[in-house]
Amino acid sequence: xxxxxxxxxxxxxxxxxxxxxxxxxxxxxxxxxxxxxxxxxxxxxxxxxxxxxxxxxxxxxxxxxxxxxxxxxxxxxxxxxxxxxxxxxxxxxxxxxxxxxxxxxxxxxxxxxxxxxxxxxxxxxxxxxxxxxxxxxxxxxxxxxxxxxxxxxxxxxxxxxxxxxxxxxxxxxxxxxxxxxxxxxxxxxxxxxxxxxxxxxxxxxxxxxxxxxxxxxxxxxxxxxxxxxxxxxxxxxxxxxxxxxxxxxxxxxxxxxx
Numbered sequence: 001x002x003x004x005x006x007x008x009x010x011x012x013x014x015x016x017x018x019x020x021x022x023x024x025x026x027x028x029x030x031x032x033x034x035x036x037x038x039x040x041x042x043x044x045x046x047x048x049x050x051x052x053x054x055x056x057x058x059x060x061x062x063x064x065x066x067x068x069x070x071x072x073x074x075x076x077x078x079x080x081x082x083x084x085x086x087x088x089x090x091x092x093x094x095x096x097x098x099x100x101x102x103x104x105x106x107x108x109x110x111x112x113x114x115x116x117x118x119x120x121x122x123x124x125x126x127x128x129x130x131x132x133x134x135x136x137x138x139x140x141x142x143x144x145x146x147x148x149x150x151x152x153x154x155x156x157x158x159x160x161x162x163x164x165x166x167x168x169x170x171x172x173x174x175x176x177x178x179x180x181x182x183x184x185x186x187x188x189x190x191x192x193x194x195x196x197x198x199x200x201x202x203x204x205x206x207x208x209x210x211x212x213x214x215x216x217x218x219x220x221x222x223x224x225x226x227x228x229x230x231x232x233x234x235x236x237x238x239x240x241x242x243x244x245x246x247x248x249x250x251x252x253x254x255x256x257x258x
Contacts, residue, residue: 023048107148
């Protein structure tokens with residue numbers, strides 16, 4: 001089974017860059033998208049159906065902003081939009097699908113964690129969001145131990161995950177409080193799938209459009225698959241597909257043996 005997470009920075013913009021052709025070629029079972037920037041009513045679902053995908057969209061109330069989607073070739077048992085965090089739900093930031101494959105059930109949670117880079121008020125909201133998400137995930141755990149939480153976390157965890165840790169030590173996305181949240185996340189049994197298989201530096205999933213940073217590979221690793229400990233036995237690989245260019249992010253592919 002192949003599961004992809006990808007911040008497309010606008011699905012309409014990605015489609016103009018041959019996203020549909022790439023989607024057909026990569027042939028993933030499930031694709032989790034963030035920052036779709038589109039109202040569900042404007043989505044050409046027939047396009048994705050022609051590629052074999054059912055699609056579920058959770059749009060932000062604000063036009064052209066945020067939002068998440070799940071494209072899946074495996075019919076989910078159920079889908080839940082939102083996490084009962086009002087502001088988060090208004091921004092379409094959490095989309096959960098429950099699956100059962102060959103007798104194994106699991107919950108897949110697609111997240112688009114807020115960025116705090118636009119100012120102090122958004123950084124404070126980001127901390128609030130993280131605290132509320134902890135409560136949400138704990139509630140999910142009460143019903144399901146097999147969990148994948150994938151998406152754009154907007155946090156670099158370790159110095160190895162960012163091209164210039166010293167210069168960015170006061171940057172949103174690499175602040176001590178954010179990084180500690182990921183420390184605590186792992187202590188609660190969530191495993192960083194990519195780092196489980198790859199300990200090498202210079203692996204990033206986002207590059208600013210400025211200063212030709214992508215060509216120079218001056219990036220940040222902020223897109224993750226975190227897998228709960230009980231479900232981690234099914235992981236076989238996790239790869240950053242940095243050569244794929246439809247966005248300022250790139251896809252990350254998790255492979256599972258189910």
